[in-house]
Amino acid sequence: MNDMDDARLMAYLDGELAPAERTEVEQALAGDPELRSRLDAQGRLRERLAAHYGPVAEEEVPERFRQMLGGSTDNVVDLADARERRRRPLWQTAAALAATLVIGFFVGRLVTVESGPVALRGAEMVASGGLAEALDTQLASAPSPDAGARIGVTFARTDGSLCRTFEGPALAGLACRADSGWQIVMTTAREGAEAGEYRQAGSTNALVLQTAQDLMAGEPLDAEAERRARDSGWRPIPRAR
Amino acid sequence: MQAFERELLTLLPRLRRFARALARDAADADDLTQVALERALKGRDSWQPGTKLDAWMMRIMRNCWIDEVRSRTRRAQTFAPEEAGQSVGSDADRDIELQAEMRDVDRAMNALPPEQREAVALVLVEGLAYREAADLLDIPIGTLTSRLTRGRQALAQMLEAA
Numbered sequence: 001m002n003d004m005d006d007a008r009l010m011a012y013l014d015g016e017l018a019p020a021e022r023t024e025v026e027q028a029l030a031g032d033p034e035l036r037s038r039l040d041a042q043g044r045l046r047e048r049l050a051a052h053y054g055p056v057a058e059e060e061v062p063e064r065f066r067q068m069l070g071g072s073t074d075n076v077v078d079l080a081d082a083r084e085r086r087r088r089p090l091w092q093t094a095a096a097l098a099a100t101l102v103i104g105f106f107v108g109r110l111v112t113v114e115s116g117p118v119a120l121r122g123a124e125m126v127a128s129g130g131l132a133e134a135l136d137t138q139l140a141s142a143p144s145p146d147a148g149a150r151i152g153v154t155f156a157r158t159d160g161s162l163c164r165t166f167e168g169p170a171l172a173g174l175a176c177r178a179d180s181g182w183q184i185v186m187t188t189a190r191e192g193a194e195a196g197e198y199r200q201a202g203s204t205n206a207l208v209l210q211t212a213q214d215l216m217a218g219e220p221l222d223a224e225a226e227r228r229a230r231d232s233g234w235r236p237i238p239r240a241r
Numbered sequence: 242m243q244a245f246e247r248e249l250l251t252l253l254p255r256l257r258r259f260a261r262a263l264a265r266d267a268a269d270a271d272d273l274t275q276v277a278l279e280r281a282l283k284g285r286d287s288w289q290p291g292t293k294l295d296a297w298m299m300r301i302m303r304n305c306w307i308d309e310v311r312s313r314t315r316r317a318q319t320f321a322p323e324e325a326g327q328s329v330g331s332d333a334d335r336d337i338e339l340q341a342e343m344r345d346v347d348r349a350m351n352a353l354p355p356e357q358r359e360a361v362a363l364v365l366v367e368g369l370a371y372r373e374a375a376d377l378l379d380i381p382i383g384t385l386t387s388r389l390t391r392g393r394q395a396l397a398q399m400l401e402a403a
Contacts, residue, residue, distance in 0.1 A: 007390045014364065016371050045397045046365060049262075052346040053366045056261045057254040062271060065253055068278050069246040 009039050013046065019212060019220045020140055020153040027222070117148065117168050118184055127175050127182035135164055135175055135182045139230065141223035153212060154229065155220040160236035162229055163215060165208050172208050174215075177234040186211050245285055248294050249278070255367070259299060262362035263306045265351055273309070277302035299367070300377050303359055310355050349399040357392030360385055365393070 011017050012025045029036050117131030127135050130148020138144060138151045152165035163176035163185065173187030188207055221229060229237070257274055264270040281288075281301050288297050350358055363374040364385075375385040 006394060007386050010390055010393060011371075011386065014371070041397050041401060042393060045393060045400065048346060048400060049361075049365050049396075053258050053262050056258040056270075059254070059257070061250075061253045061257065065274065065278060066250065068275070068282070069250045069253075 005035075006038070006042075009035070010042055013039065013042055018152060018209060019155070019216070023220055023222055117171060118187065121180055124178075124180055125184040126180055127184060131166065131168055131171075131175075132182055134168075135166060136234075137230070139223070139226055141226065152208075153220045154226045155212065155216045156218065156237045157215050158217040160238060162221075162234050162237065163212070165212050167205075172205060174208055174211050176215075177236075185215070245288070245294075249281065249298065252295055252298055255295065256298060256302060259302060259362060259367055260306075262350065262366040263303070263359065266347065273302065273306055276309075277305045280305060296373065296377055299363070303377070306359075307355065346400065349396050352399060353392050353395060357388045357395070360388040361392045361396065364389055 008017070008021075008025060012022060017025065029039060117127060117129055119126055119128035126132070134147040134149040134151060138147050138149070140151045140154065143150055149166040149168035152167065154162060154164045156162055157176060161176050161178065163174060164182075165174050166172065171187045171189065174185045175182040176185050177183075186208070229235075253274075256277070257270065260270040260273040260277070261267065264273045277298070281298055284301070288294065350361070353361065359378065360374065363369045363377065364371065369377070371382055371385055371389075375382040378385065
Protein backbone atom coordinates (compact mmCIF):
# COMPACT_ATOMS: atom_id res chain seq x y z
CA MET A 1 0.00 0.00 0.00
CA ASN A 2 1.21 3.49 -0.70
CA ASP A 3 2.30 6.28 1.60
CA MET A 4 -0.73 8.40 0.86
CA ASP A 5 -3.07 5.76 2.27
CA ASP A 6 -0.95 5.32 5.36
CA ALA A 7 -0.64 9.06 5.86
CA ARG A 8 -4.44 9.40 5.90
CA LEU A 9 -4.86 6.42 8.14
CA MET A 10 -2.38 7.87 10.62
CA ALA A 11 -3.96 11.31 10.44
CA TYR A 12 -7.24 9.59 11.26
CA LEU A 13 -5.62 7.91 14.25
CA ASP A 14 -4.14 11.25 15.36
CA GLY A 15 -7.47 13.04 15.13
CA GLU A 16 -6.12 15.33 12.42
CA LEU A 17 -8.90 14.79 9.87
CA ALA A 18 -11.95 16.97 9.34
CA PRO A 19 -15.25 15.23 10.16
CA ALA A 20 -16.05 14.65 6.49
CA GLU A 21 -12.65 13.02 5.91
CA ARG A 22 -13.11 10.92 9.03
CA THR A 23 -16.35 9.61 7.60
CA GLU A 24 -14.59 8.69 4.39
CA VAL A 25 -11.87 6.79 6.19
CA GLU A 26 -14.41 5.01 8.39
CA GLN A 27 -16.36 3.92 5.34
CA ALA A 28 -13.20 2.63 3.70
CA LEU A 29 -12.28 0.77 6.89
CA ALA A 30 -15.66 -0.92 7.10
CA GLY A 31 -15.18 -2.69 3.81
CA ASP A 32 -11.47 -3.42 3.93
CA PRO A 33 -10.07 -5.83 6.53
CA GLU A 34 -6.54 -5.27 5.24
CA LEU A 35 -6.83 -1.53 5.88
CA ARG A 36 -8.32 -2.27 9.29
CA SER A 37 -5.37 -4.43 10.26
CA ARG A 38 -2.93 -1.72 9.21
CA LEU A 39 -4.85 0.75 11.36
CA ASP A 40 -4.70 -1.69 14.26
CA ALA A 41 -0.94 -2.11 13.82
CA GLN A 42 -0.52 1.67 14.03
CA GLY A 43 -2.81 1.78 17.05
CA ARG A 44 -0.61 -0.79 18.78
CA LEU A 45 2.50 1.23 17.96
CA ARG A 46 0.91 4.31 19.49
CA GLU A 47 0.08 2.41 22.67
CA ARG A 48 3.51 0.88 22.85
CA LEU A 49 5.23 4.25 22.60
CA ALA A 50 2.88 5.69 25.21
CA ALA A 51 3.58 2.78 27.56
CA HIS A 52 7.31 3.14 27.03
CA TYR A 53 7.75 6.90 27.36
CA GLY A 54 4.72 7.86 29.44
CA PRO A 55 6.17 6.76 32.80
CA VAL A 56 9.18 9.07 32.32
CA ALA A 57 6.92 12.06 32.94
CA GLU A 58 5.71 10.46 36.18
CA GLU A 59 9.23 10.04 37.57
CA GLU A 60 10.57 12.29 40.29
CA VAL A 61 12.55 15.08 38.65
CA PRO A 62 16.26 14.70 39.54
CA GLU A 63 17.46 17.12 42.20
CA ARG A 64 20.16 18.59 39.97
CA PHE A 65 17.51 20.06 37.66
CA ARG A 66 15.55 21.53 40.55
CA GLN A 67 18.72 23.16 41.77
CA MET A 68 19.46 24.59 38.34
CA LEU A 69 16.07 26.26 38.33
CA GLY A 70 15.84 27.11 42.03
CA GLY A 71 19.37 28.38 42.26
CA SER A 72 20.53 31.49 44.03
CA THR A 73 17.47 33.62 43.36
CA ASP A 74 15.30 31.46 45.57
CA ASN A 75 12.91 33.45 47.72
CA VAL A 76 14.27 36.74 46.48
CA VAL A 77 11.31 38.73 45.28
CA ASP A 78 12.64 41.26 42.86
CA LEU A 79 10.88 44.00 40.99
CA ALA A 80 10.99 42.35 37.58
CA ASP A 81 9.45 39.21 38.99
CA ALA A 82 6.61 41.07 40.62
CA ARG A 83 6.05 43.11 37.52
CA GLU A 84 6.02 40.05 35.33
CA ARG A 85 3.48 38.35 37.53
CA ARG A 86 1.17 41.32 37.33
CA ARG A 87 1.61 41.81 33.64
CA ARG A 88 1.05 38.34 32.20
CA PRO A 89 -2.66 37.83 32.86
CA LEU A 90 -3.34 41.32 31.56
CA TRP A 91 -1.38 40.50 28.47
CA GLN A 92 -3.46 37.42 27.83
CA THR A 93 -6.70 39.26 28.48
CA ALA A 94 -5.67 41.95 26.02
CA ALA A 95 -4.84 39.36 23.37
CA ALA A 96 -8.18 37.62 23.81
CA LEU A 97 -10.00 40.94 23.70
CA ALA A 98 -8.17 41.94 20.55
CA ALA A 99 -9.19 38.70 18.86
CA THR A 100 -12.83 39.32 19.73
CA LEU A 101 -12.62 42.85 18.41
CA VAL A 102 -11.19 41.63 15.12
CA ILE A 103 -14.11 39.27 14.67
CA GLY A 104 -16.57 41.97 15.73
CA PHE A 105 -15.01 44.37 13.31
CA PHE A 106 -15.22 41.92 10.43
CA VAL A 107 -18.84 41.08 11.06
CA GLY A 108 -19.74 44.69 11.83
CA ARG A 109 -18.24 45.88 8.61
CA LEU A 110 -19.68 43.12 6.51
CA VAL A 111 -23.27 43.59 7.63
CA THR A 112 -23.25 47.16 6.37
CA VAL A 113 -22.22 46.08 2.90
CA GLU A 114 -25.21 45.08 0.79
CA SER A 115 -23.54 42.21 -1.01
CA GLY A 116 -21.52 40.95 1.97
CA PRO A 117 -21.72 37.35 3.13
CA VAL A 118 -23.60 38.19 6.34
CA ALA A 119 -26.78 40.24 6.81
CA LEU A 120 -28.93 41.17 9.78
CA ARG A 121 -32.54 40.13 9.60
CA GLY A 122 -34.33 41.35 12.70
CA ALA A 123 -32.05 40.22 15.50
CA GLU A 124 -30.74 37.30 13.49
CA MET A 125 -27.52 37.09 11.59
CA VAL A 126 -28.06 35.23 8.34
CA ALA A 127 -25.93 34.38 5.34
CA SER A 128 -26.47 36.51 2.25
CA GLY A 129 -25.05 37.04 -1.21
CA GLY A 130 -22.41 34.60 -2.34
CA LEU A 131 -22.23 32.82 1.01
CA ALA A 132 -25.99 32.13 1.06
CA GLU A 133 -25.79 30.85 -2.47
CA ALA A 134 -22.86 28.59 -1.67
CA LEU A 135 -24.67 27.20 1.38
CA ASP A 136 -27.76 26.58 -0.76
CA THR A 137 -26.11 24.97 -3.73
CA GLN A 138 -22.55 23.80 -3.08
CA LEU A 139 -21.66 20.22 -2.29
CA ALA A 140 -18.55 19.42 -0.29
CA SER A 141 -17.97 16.49 -2.62
CA ALA A 142 -18.10 18.68 -5.74
CA PRO A 143 -16.77 22.14 -4.86
CA SER A 144 -16.94 24.85 -7.47
CA PRO A 145 -13.95 27.21 -7.61
CA ASP A 146 -16.25 30.17 -8.35
CA ALA A 147 -18.42 29.68 -5.30
CA GLY A 148 -18.58 32.38 -2.63
CA ALA A 149 -17.42 29.91 -0.02
CA ARG A 150 -16.11 26.41 0.30
CA ILE A 151 -18.36 24.02 2.20
CA GLY A 152 -16.75 21.72 4.74
CA VAL A 153 -19.07 19.37 6.50
CA THR A 154 -22.85 19.05 6.58
CA PHE A 155 -24.63 17.56 9.56
CA ALA A 156 -27.90 17.49 11.48
CA ARG A 157 -28.42 19.02 14.90
CA THR A 158 -30.42 17.23 17.56
CA ASP A 159 -33.59 19.05 16.44
CA GLY A 160 -33.02 17.69 12.93
CA SER A 161 -32.13 21.02 11.33
CA LEU A 162 -29.17 20.93 8.96
CA CYS A 163 -25.94 22.81 9.50
CA ARG A 164 -22.91 23.36 7.31
CA THR A 165 -19.42 24.66 7.94
CA PHE A 166 -18.01 27.12 5.43
CA GLU A 167 -14.84 28.91 4.58
CA GLY A 168 -15.05 32.13 2.59
CA PRO A 169 -12.34 34.58 1.55
CA ALA A 170 -12.44 36.39 4.91
CA LEU A 171 -14.66 34.39 7.20
CA ALA A 172 -14.98 30.80 8.27
CA GLY A 173 -17.91 29.61 10.27
CA LEU A 174 -20.96 27.52 10.77
CA ALA A 175 -24.52 28.14 9.58
CA CYS A 176 -27.73 26.24 10.29
CA ARG A 177 -30.83 26.18 8.15
CA ALA A 178 -33.90 27.96 9.57
CA ASP A 179 -37.09 29.37 8.06
CA SER A 180 -35.40 32.74 7.65
CA GLY A 181 -32.47 31.26 5.74
CA TRP A 182 -29.00 30.17 6.83
CA GLN A 183 -28.55 31.37 10.37
CA ILE A 184 -24.95 32.13 11.23
CA VAL A 185 -24.22 30.20 14.41
CA MET A 186 -20.61 31.35 14.60
CA THR A 187 -18.00 33.02 12.44
CA THR A 188 -14.37 33.71 12.87
CA ALA A 189 -11.73 35.46 10.81
CA ARG A 190 -10.38 32.85 8.43
CA GLU A 191 -7.29 30.91 9.29
CA GLY A 192 -4.24 31.93 7.31
CA ALA A 193 -5.50 35.48 6.85
CA GLU A 194 -2.57 36.64 8.96
CA ALA A 195 0.44 34.59 8.01
CA GLY A 196 3.93 35.04 9.36
CA GLU A 197 3.19 35.45 13.04
CA TYR A 198 3.53 32.40 15.20
CA ARG A 199 0.00 31.10 15.19
CA GLN A 200 -1.64 28.94 17.81
CA ALA A 201 -2.09 25.67 16.00
CA GLY A 202 -5.19 25.62 13.85
CA SER A 203 -7.03 27.87 16.29
CA THR A 204 -9.70 29.30 14.02
CA ASN A 205 -10.52 26.32 11.92
CA ALA A 206 -10.38 24.13 15.01
CA LEU A 207 -12.90 26.47 16.62
CA VAL A 208 -15.36 25.92 13.77
CA LEU A 209 -14.83 22.17 13.84
CA GLN A 210 -15.21 22.10 17.60
CA THR A 211 -18.51 23.93 17.38
CA ALA A 212 -19.64 21.53 14.66
CA GLN A 213 -18.67 18.60 16.81
CA ASP A 214 -20.60 20.01 19.76
CA LEU A 215 -23.79 20.56 17.78
CA MET A 216 -23.68 17.40 15.72
CA ALA A 217 -26.20 14.63 16.32
CA GLY A 218 -24.72 11.40 15.00
CA GLU A 219 -22.42 11.36 12.02
CA PRO A 220 -21.92 14.01 9.34
CA LEU A 221 -23.84 13.53 6.10
CA ASP A 222 -22.03 11.56 3.43
CA ALA A 223 -21.92 12.75 -0.18
CA GLU A 224 -25.15 10.98 -1.12
CA ALA A 225 -27.09 12.29 1.89
CA GLU A 226 -25.72 15.78 1.31
CA ARG A 227 -27.02 15.74 -2.27
CA ARG A 228 -30.42 14.50 -1.15
CA ALA A 229 -30.62 17.20 1.53
CA ARG A 230 -29.86 19.88 -1.04
CA ASP A 231 -32.39 18.56 -3.50
CA SER A 232 -35.08 18.58 -0.84
CA GLY A 233 -34.36 22.23 0.01
CA TRP A 234 -32.48 21.56 3.24
CA ARG A 235 -35.56 20.34 5.05
CA PRO A 236 -34.88 19.18 8.61
CA ILE A 237 -34.10 15.50 8.87
CA PRO A 238 -36.57 13.54 11.04
CA ARG A 239 -34.86 12.46 14.22
CA ALA A 240 -35.50 8.72 13.98
CA ARG A 241 -33.45 8.16 10.87
CA MET B 242 12.56 31.71 42.22
CA GLN B 243 11.21 33.75 39.35
CA ALA B 244 8.13 33.08 37.24
CA PHE B 245 10.26 31.89 34.34
CA GLU B 246 12.01 29.25 36.44
CA ARG B 247 8.78 28.23 38.10
CA GLU B 248 7.18 27.56 34.74
CA LEU B 249 10.20 25.64 33.53
CA LEU B 250 10.03 23.53 36.65
CA THR B 251 6.46 22.50 35.92
CA LEU B 252 7.49 21.64 32.36
CA LEU B 253 10.37 19.45 33.48
CA PRO B 254 8.56 16.09 33.58
CA ARG B 255 7.40 16.57 29.99
CA LEU B 256 10.81 17.82 28.89
CA ARG B 257 12.48 14.75 30.32
CA ARG B 258 10.04 12.55 28.44
CA PHE B 259 10.72 14.41 25.20
CA ALA B 260 14.47 14.06 25.79
CA ARG B 261 13.99 10.36 26.42
CA ALA B 262 12.28 9.96 23.06
CA LEU B 263 15.11 11.77 21.30
CA ALA B 264 18.23 10.54 23.08
CA ARG B 265 19.78 7.06 22.93
CA ASP B 266 19.15 6.10 26.53
CA ALA B 267 18.10 7.43 29.92
CA ALA B 268 21.55 8.79 30.80
CA ASP B 269 21.89 10.60 27.47
CA ALA B 270 18.38 11.95 27.92
CA ASP B 271 19.17 13.62 31.22
CA ASP B 272 22.39 15.02 29.78
CA LEU B 273 20.32 16.47 26.97
CA THR B 274 17.84 17.91 29.48
CA GLN B 275 20.68 19.57 31.36
CA VAL B 276 22.26 21.10 28.25
CA ALA B 277 18.87 22.35 27.07
CA LEU B 278 18.08 23.90 30.46
CA GLU B 279 21.45 25.65 30.50
CA ARG B 280 20.82 27.04 27.06
CA ALA B 281 17.31 28.13 28.01
CA LEU B 282 18.48 29.94 31.15
CA LYS B 283 21.19 31.68 29.18
CA GLY B 284 18.82 32.66 26.41
CA ARG B 285 15.82 33.51 28.55
CA ASP B 286 15.65 37.02 27.09
CA SER B 287 14.72 35.55 23.72
CA TRP B 288 11.52 34.12 25.17
CA GLN B 289 8.59 36.49 24.77
CA PRO B 290 6.16 36.38 27.67
CA GLY B 291 2.72 35.53 26.39
CA THR B 292 4.01 32.97 23.89
CA LYS B 293 4.10 29.31 24.74
CA LEU B 294 7.04 28.45 26.94
CA ASP B 295 6.71 24.73 26.26
CA ALA B 296 7.08 25.17 22.49
CA TRP B 297 10.03 27.51 23.00
CA MET B 298 11.71 25.08 25.37
CA MET B 299 11.09 22.04 23.19
CA ARG B 300 12.58 23.85 20.24
CA ILE B 301 15.72 24.54 22.27
CA MET B 302 15.95 20.93 23.35
CA ARG B 303 15.51 19.71 19.81
CA ASN B 304 18.27 22.05 18.60
CA CYS B 305 20.64 20.83 21.32
CA TRP B 306 19.90 17.27 20.29
CA ILE B 307 20.52 17.97 16.59
CA ASP B 308 23.87 19.59 17.46
CA GLU B 309 24.82 16.45 19.35
CA VAL B 310 23.67 14.14 16.56
CA ARG B 311 25.70 16.09 14.01
CA SER B 312 28.91 16.06 16.02
CA ARG B 313 28.43 12.34 16.72
CA THR B 314 27.99 11.71 12.99
CA ARG B 315 31.23 13.59 12.29
CA ARG B 316 33.06 11.48 14.88
CA ALA B 317 31.56 8.27 13.47
CA GLN B 318 32.65 9.16 9.94
CA THR B 319 36.21 9.67 11.14
CA PHE B 320 36.30 6.12 12.48
CA ALA B 321 34.10 4.49 9.87
CA PRO B 322 36.82 2.58 7.92
CA GLU B 323 37.98 0.76 11.05
CA GLU B 324 34.48 -0.20 12.13
CA ALA B 325 33.63 -1.48 8.67
CA GLY B 326 36.72 -3.68 8.74
CA GLN B 327 35.81 -5.22 12.09
CA SER B 328 32.35 -6.31 11.04
CA VAL B 329 33.42 -8.23 7.94
CA GLY B 330 32.66 -11.93 8.17
CA SER B 331 29.99 -11.70 10.85
CA ASP B 332 27.22 -10.09 8.84
CA ALA B 333 24.71 -12.90 9.33
CA ASP B 334 25.26 -13.04 13.09
CA ARG B 335 24.99 -9.32 13.33
CA ASP B 336 21.71 -9.29 11.45
CA ILE B 337 20.15 -11.79 13.81
CA GLU B 338 21.40 -9.86 16.80
CA LEU B 339 20.14 -6.63 15.35
CA GLN B 340 16.71 -8.09 14.75
CA ALA B 341 16.43 -9.27 18.33
CA GLU B 342 17.39 -5.86 19.59
CA MET B 343 14.89 -4.15 17.33
CA ARG B 344 12.02 -5.47 19.41
CA ASP B 345 12.83 -2.93 22.00
CA VAL B 346 11.28 0.50 21.55
CA ASP B 347 14.54 2.30 22.32
CA ARG B 348 16.45 0.35 19.71
CA ALA B 349 13.76 0.86 17.12
CA MET B 350 13.69 4.60 17.78
CA ASN B 351 17.48 4.68 17.59
CA ALA B 352 17.33 3.07 14.18
CA LEU B 353 15.23 5.89 12.75
CA PRO B 354 16.86 8.76 10.86
CA PRO B 355 16.89 11.86 13.11
CA GLU B 356 14.29 13.74 11.07
CA GLN B 357 11.79 10.89 11.39
CA ARG B 358 12.59 10.37 15.02
CA GLU B 359 11.93 13.96 16.04
CA ALA B 360 8.62 13.93 14.17
CA VAL B 361 7.56 10.76 15.99
CA ALA B 362 8.72 12.17 19.35
CA LEU B 363 6.76 15.41 18.93
CA VAL B 364 3.52 13.95 17.65
CA LEU B 365 3.29 10.46 19.13
CA VAL B 366 5.13 10.94 22.41
CA GLU B 367 4.41 14.59 23.16
CA GLY B 368 1.02 14.69 21.48
CA LEU B 369 1.56 17.88 19.48
CA ALA B 370 -0.81 18.69 16.64
CA TYR B 371 0.72 18.41 13.15
CA ARG B 372 0.64 22.18 12.80
CA GLU B 373 2.44 22.73 16.11
CA ALA B 374 5.09 20.13 15.33
CA ALA B 375 5.70 21.54 11.84
CA ASP B 376 6.02 25.09 13.24
CA LEU B 377 8.42 23.91 15.91
CA LEU B 378 10.63 22.17 13.35
CA ASP B 379 10.29 25.00 10.81
CA ILE B 380 9.14 22.65 8.09
CA PRO B 381 6.01 22.57 5.92
CA ILE B 382 3.21 20.41 7.26
CA GLY B 383 3.46 18.05 4.27
CA THR B 384 7.10 17.38 5.05
CA LEU B 385 6.20 16.64 8.65
CA THR B 386 3.47 14.17 7.73
CA SER B 387 5.64 12.31 5.23
CA ARG B 388 8.46 11.96 7.80
CA LEU B 389 5.95 10.90 10.39
CA THR B 390 4.45 8.33 8.06
CA ARG B 391 7.79 6.81 7.11
CA GLY B 392 8.95 6.79 10.72
CA ARG B 393 5.84 4.99 11.89
CA GLN B 394 5.93 2.47 9.08
CA ALA B 395 9.53 1.64 9.99
CA LEU B 396 8.77 1.44 13.72
CA ALA B 397 5.75 -0.80 13.23
CA GLN B 398 7.79 -3.09 11.03
CA MET B 399 10.70 -3.32 13.47
CA LEU B 400 8.54 -3.78 16.55
CA GLU B 401 6.13 -6.28 15.06
CA ALA B 402 8.84 -8.50 13.57
CA ALA B 403 8.79 -10.95 16.46
